[in-house]
Amino acid sequence: MATRNAYLAYKRDTSRIIYWVVQTSNAIIKNLAVAADNAGGDGDGDDDGVPKEPNLSGAVTVAGLVTLAKLISKHVDNAPPAILGLFQSVIDARTAAHSAFRQFAARNPDPEILRSNASHKRFIDALVVAFEALGGKAALDSETGAGDTVPASTESKDDLDQLLLANLNSFAALNLQGPIEPEPESDDDTAPPMRRKQAKPGKGKKGKRAKKPKKTAVAAEPEPEVEDVPLESYRIIQDKEGIVTDYLMAVYDLVRHMMKLRGKMQEIWREVAYDGLNTAVAGAVSHIAVGMVQRTAAAMFIDFPGHDSFQTVMDTITRGDVDKCQGMFTMNLFQLPKHGAGEDAHKIVERDVDVKEQFFIHAYRDLLDFVLDFQKTRSGKPTKRMLADIKDWDPNFNLARATNDERIRWRRAYTINWLYDLTNVYSCVVVQRNNVKKEGHVLENVDWSPKGPWSMHRVLFGLQDFASFVTTLAMQKPGTDVRKRILPHHVFQLQCIVDSLAVSRGWSVSPLRGHIVVPPARGFRPRREVDLFMDRNSERMFQGYAQGAFVLEQILEKDSKETRGPSAYDQLIEITKLMRLDFQDWLGESKYKYGLNTIPPSRFSNTDSNGLWEYSPFLCGVGLAEALQLAYKLGMWLWDKLPDITYMVHLHNMLHQRGFIKQPVGLYASLEEFFPKCFYEGGKIPTSDFADALARHGKYVNQAMRLRHRETKLVANDAGSTIHELIGVDLNAVFTVKSDLILYHQANWNPDRIPDADIPLASLLQGLRLSQTKRVVDPATGKLTFEETDLVRRMREQKGKDASPDFLNEMAHRFETKSPLPGQPRGVPGLPGGGVGADWQIPESVRQQILQQFPGYELKTGLPVRGQQAPHTIAGHEIGDDILLDMYKMDLQRDVCGVAPRSSLNYAWVTARIKTTLMQIEAALKKGRYSLYREAYESGAPELGSLVQKRFALVHYACISTDDEALRAIAAVFENPRAGFMNHIYWDDLVGEMELPATTARREQENIMTPEPDGCLVM
Structure with a gap:
């Protein structure tokens, strides 16, 4: 699925704009050269600053983009609506970022930020000039209807070719200098017609020259003219300030993305603690959420090598001074109008963001402090200074009566104690070999990875990757700087681990409301360790x-x-x-x-020597x-x-x-x-x-x-195979059916990587994947139908002869989206950062869940179909990752404890x-x-x-x-x-078809967290 991250969408849209501009201008330049040769010219052209040779790199400067846009405007009336829509999207994204950066600079007049903002403004101005040269908003409105939008993105290179190359191929017959004799043998009349401006009188007549043989226009190429340049390499060359601006946009978007996913994971772990959601489902969804952060960060930072560590992200977003940064970020709650009311959204609440909490700085510092402390002795015991901070951690501490600082200190002590236990357990085999058998393994050189030489000695379930990462850092020589090795997804995963315990005690964190602690008196179950924290599942x-x-x-x-x-x-x-x-x-x-x-003994020995598991619902979930x-x-x-x-x-x-x-x-x-x-x-x-x-x-x-x-x-x-690798389902001869858990795990918790042939039928993932399947024209009927993928074939086989011709269209229609109107806020009210467009055709089960959490919110059920692309296009950024996590959760629940509990x-x-x-x-x-x-x-x-x-x-x-x-x-x-x-089966009972667990407690807590349910949170 296409990314749902705003920066990556901006980056993708920019590449597609440059792709079209470069390919179109190359075609014009080549035809200008042909026309000049036919007219006896020298091929210099008449446009000031117009390149004489096609662009073969796919990269242009800001000024070059304007020049090429003006060149195109002289020979093409208007750019295609899709390209204008991409332009508008990029300009809107840059303008929104610029506005935020100006507010930030007003509170913190940093010279580097000021220079970046000035460069940013010049970049936006250049984009606007290029946009207007190609027709601008007026042309866009005339093509789509005032105030409407065009689907601005496609989901694959094939779709991009259909959208853009069809326009490029029309240059095959383009004559820029008057009539050109067609070649007699040509009978190809399939090229789409293209509007062009008439050649102006006097052009090409500046003097008589020796005549050259007449050439015909360049034939259409089935492939792009810039060979071997991937779409992602079409880009705008920027100066240092421009690169800094792009990086700022990336890190702000990444942190927003992490904040939203953190909120969703807190909600899921509340369902475990108070509504009986199976911990294995929550654990699997946690893996998916961590993977989302990891892939998003990797895709962002590929353009910024060496700047992908969380330390760099934190320094960038806080300008190196966390305390000074407090008060410079706000979270606004907007009131959404009822559908058809004709009103705009208006702000009703504005709050300062708790920077240390919401930007994961507490979790990062706790992790870093633990690693540095462990390195000092590598004995598995805290130093005296650290011990003074974390000793006597009380699992029964009354969070409701504590101050915010006391709660944070309590959480920090828990985090570091738990990391000590995690590292000691994970490394125990090697440490015992050194201590008992005197084997002399050099700790900093040991391969601690789950696939390493010690992998056959299993000592942990579900969290080997994270335990390997933490242990590798902790076992380095004293004083080793590990900050560059701590990536955003590591910090996010630790935050989710800690939150799983905190929310089970009624402590949640909201971007709008800050720290919220709901005492047991509000109706939650008693806080009995054996009931809440020991994983009964x-x-x-x-x-x-x-x-x-x-x-x-x-x-x-x-x-x-x-x-x-x-x-x-x-x-x-x-x-x-x-x-x-x-x-x-x-x-x-x-x-x-x-x-x-x-x-060393467990850090929780005073209360429960099994505290590694007892005090970590997260570990219980992923382990199960x-x-x-x-x-x-x-x-x-x-x-x-x-x-x-x-x-x-x-x-x-x-x-x-x-x-x-x-x-x-x-x-x-x-x-x-x-x-x-x-x-x-x-x-x-x-x-x-x-x-x-x-x-x-x-x-x-x-x-x-x-x-x-x-x-x-x-x-x-x-020799390196473990028992668990010897019994892989893929090695079986007959019993090769995979459970949903195995499918997600084998895809590295990335649902997009699950093959069509393996997707469970009658699942939400099936419907989502079907809606993304490419449409092709059926040669027999002339109608659009689905490409014959493994999933489509399986669905037809299952449906049998009684299937209606359009049953696949009907299924895909439930999952399709429509872009909101300009100025209309995106997102499900009450969820930070939004999630789903107001006209999204959600599955009824998900729709009921949203309505249950946010009563009174109206969800449209219709989807206006515009043209042939809308029915099968999912604008990736319209479906929030939080909503996707709900879908995956329901499918996993179906597999673990639902209607198909393999x-x-x-x-x-x-x-x-x-x-x-x-x-x-x-x-x-x-x-x-x-x-x-x-x-x-x-x-x-x-x-x-x-x-x-x-x-x-x-x-x-x-x-x-x-x-x-x-x-x-x-x-x-x-x-x-x-x-x-x-x-x-392992459980006492199963969950019915798409049945939601009892949610009285969760709804009570949600109402406390979000007092204005009909709202949209925006940072």
């Missing part, structure tokens, strides 16, 4: 998995004893046991809780999210190795279809629904010929296993249950001396030598059996007791 997950895994290990050992020779079950038993022990030692609590004598992924991967890996599971699903289906089981058993019916293609050919459940269906599936499995054997062997031979199924317990049922069937048939049992187990046939072969034969014979008594005996085992799906 992690405990449930571990207990459920451990019980199932322990039983499964015993069943596999029994099967192993019945297998002759080296047993294939040995590896299954070993990995199942190792996973269980990993969860036991490090999920939800760690060995640190019971004391590791070779490293990873544990669910690993348990799922193990389940898929086991089922790929154990054909018994597939046999039993086929056997249950046959009994149900033939009426021996009246109502399908819930567990087996659910497995068929979740993994249809894993159990049946083409995913179609057979209703007859059950033995043939089983045989066809077995043949498919054998072929798939042979194809995957080489890949699995290569991974197994990799991640919540206890696969170890399900496997144990199904294999137990199979053994009970074997026992019942053996006791009854039924013939199908004797044929499978006692015939002595050579092809029935292994246990797996015997069980296949048993199911095969049952599928063709006419012995109703034997089949009734099998059905009785399935139904006594019936294995329900809900008996095999």
